[in-house]
Amino acid sequence: MSTPTSSDVRHVFTAFGGARCEVIVCDGNQDDASAVVADTYAFERQLTRFDARSELSRFNAAPGTRISVSPLFAELLHVCLDAYALSDGLVNVACLPALIAAGYDRTITEVRRHPTQRTPSTPRREMPALPDVLEVGNTWARIAPGCAIDLGGVGKGWLADRLCERFDNAAINLGGDVRTRGAGPNGAGWAVALCSGRVVTVGDAGIATSGTSGRRWPGGHHLIDPRTAAPARTDISAISVIAPTALHAETLAKGACLLGIGAADSWLEARGAAHQEVVRDDAAKLSRPGDRPGRSEFESDRESATIGLRERGSGQAKPRPGRSHDVSADLIR
Numbered sequence: 001m002s003t004p005t006s007s008d009v010r011h012v013f014t015a016f017g018g019a020r021c022e023v024i025v026c027d028g029n030q031d032d033a034s035a036v037v038a039d040t041y042a043f044e045r046q047l048t049r050f051d052a053r054s055e056l057s058r059f060n061a062a063p064g065t066r067i068s069v070s071p072l073f074a075e076l077l078h079v080c081l082d083a084y085a086l087s088d089g090l091v092n093v094a095c096l097p098a099l100i101a102a103g104y105d106r107t108i109t110e111v112r113r114h115p116t117q118r119t120p121s122t123p124r125r126e127m128p129a130l131p132d133v134l135e136v137g138n139t140w141a142r143i144a145p146g147c148a149i150d151l152g153g154v155g156k157g158w159l160a161d162r163l164c165e166r167f168d169n170a171a172i173n174l175g176g177d178v179r180t181r182g183a184g185p186n187g188a189g190w191a192v193a194l195c196s197g198r199v200v201t202v203g204d205a206g207i208a209t210s211g212t213s214g215r216r217w218p219g220g221h222h223l224i225d226p227r228t229a230a231p232a233r234t235d236i237s238a239i240s241v242i243a244p245t246a247l248h249a250e251t252l253a254k255g256a257c258l259l260g261i262g263a264a265d266s267w268l269e270a271r272g273a274a275h276q277e278v279v280r281d282d283a284a285k286l287s288r289p290g291d292r293p294g295r296s297e298f299e300s301d302r303e304s305a306t307i308g309l310r311e312r313g314s315g316q317a318k319p320r321p322g323r324s325h326d327v328s329a330d331l332i333r
Contacts, residue, residue, distance in 0.1 A: 008185045009033040015040050016156060017050070019175025026169035026185045036163050040174065043159055047073065049096060049150055059141065060096065060148040069141045076155060077136040083154050083251040084130040086271060090255035092130050092226040096148035099224055102231050127226040153177060157208060157250035164246075172246075178207040179246040194240035196277040205274070206246035210253035211238030225258050234260050235281050241268065242275040249273075 009025045011033050023036045047056045055073050069077070080093045133144035143149060153176075160179040164172040169182030171190050180190040181204050189201040195209045210223065225232040236257045243249040252273050256264040261278060268276055 011037050013037050013040075015044050016175050020173075021175055022171075022173045023163070024171045024185075025167055026182065027167055028170070032166070036166075036172065039163065040159065043072075043155075046070070047076070047151055047155060056149065056151065059143065063143050063147060064145040066135075066140050066142045068139055071139075074136060074138060074141060076151060076158060077134065077141050077149075079158050079247065080149070080151070080154055081130060081134065081136065083247070086248075087251050087255035089129060089226060090258050091154065091251050092127050093149050093151055093154060094127060094130050094133055094143070094147045095152075095224040095226065095229075096150040097146070098127060098226075098229040099150055101229075102224065127224075127229045153208065153210065153250045153254060154247065157206070157245070157247035160246040161206065174246075176209045177246045177250050180205050180207070194277040195238035195279050196240070198277055200242065200275065202242065204244075206243050206249040207240060208243075208246060208249035208253045209238055209240040210250070210257045211236060211279070223254070223257060227258075232258050234258060236261055236264065236278055237281045238279040239264065240277045241273050243273050 007026075009028060009030055009032070010022065012020070012022045015021050021037075021040065023033050025033045025036075045051070046054055048054050049056055049060070051057060052061075055070060059067060059069065059073070083091045083093075128144070128147065133147045134149070135142045156174045156177040160172045160174045160177045164170055164179035164181050167181060169184070171178065171180045171184075178192060180192070180202050183203060184190045189203050190205075191199050191201050192207050193199050194207070195211065223232045223234075224230065225234075234257055239253050239257050241249045241253040241256065243252055252268055252271055253276075255271075256268050256273075256276065259267055261280065264276070264278065
């Protein structure tokens with residue numbers, strides 16, 4: 001990402017198991033940006049599945065029991081039910097047992113370093129419908145026996161939206177879930193590099209990338225298909241989606257990745273996506289009709305989303321090499 005102007009504030013940090021995150025604030029100060037970083041870490045501590053003391057872990061450890069939950073956790077569980085409905089059940093946060101069965105039972109760094117050798121078992125045909133196993137009130141929630149929650153990208157997308165909405169002109173990237181607001185530091189918008197390497201310039205928008213090429217380990221990856229309760233078999237290696245919010249984009253990107261190239265475009269259009277870019281599993285790019293296929297300029301995964309700024313007096317965006325692409329959509333400048 002290019003260097004912000006002298007009046008802008010930028011922090012780059014890691015969170016969510018080592019994912020690259022960044023915040024750029026054009027209408028705030030260092031304290032405002034530092035608060036974003038601190039609140040991201042607080043969110044992670046409260047809702048990580050990798051710490052038995054977190055609220056999420058304590059909730060998962062009490063299946064079948066109606067327990068008190070914080071307002072934050074209750075709101076997120078309602079959001080998860082909304083994402084399930086928007087995605088026709090393709091985004092199902094009751095995927096934790098399937099993730100663990102696939103080998104993702106520790107942070108991705110630890111799994112890659114020491115993959116778990118698991119004895120193959122008879123796979124479940126599909127995961128249970130989320131509304132059938134998750135009950136949520138204003139101050140309580142209950143998960144059915146045999147089920148457990150992993151907030152994953154839904155939580156990151158929601159948080160990126162909430163943090164960015166503190167400002168009128170800012171950009172937040174939480175490990176590939178991006179939310180932008182305002183015209184950027186120079187009034188030309190925010191330049192964002194998508195999974196294909198193409199750069200688009202956006203105003204108020206959400207951008208998310210999903211795929212199978214990022215969080216991988218020998219024998220598996222993190223993208224669970226709820227129809228099989230196993231790592232997805234899809235002809236999409238990575239897909240970036242632009243939508244009104246980061247949460248909306250995250251939900252659509254994951255669902256489209258699971259559906260595959262043949263069904264993704266029409267499914268996304270019907271659910272409000274403004275634009276999408278796809279990288280095939282053989283690294284060949286599939287673009288919108290009328291575009292010519294080309295090779296991706298960098299490895300596409302959830303952590304590769306990049307926010308860039310336009311230099312004064314320049315029409316070139318700086319996140320990565322690649323041409324700027326003006327898309328006819330309200331979200332894209």
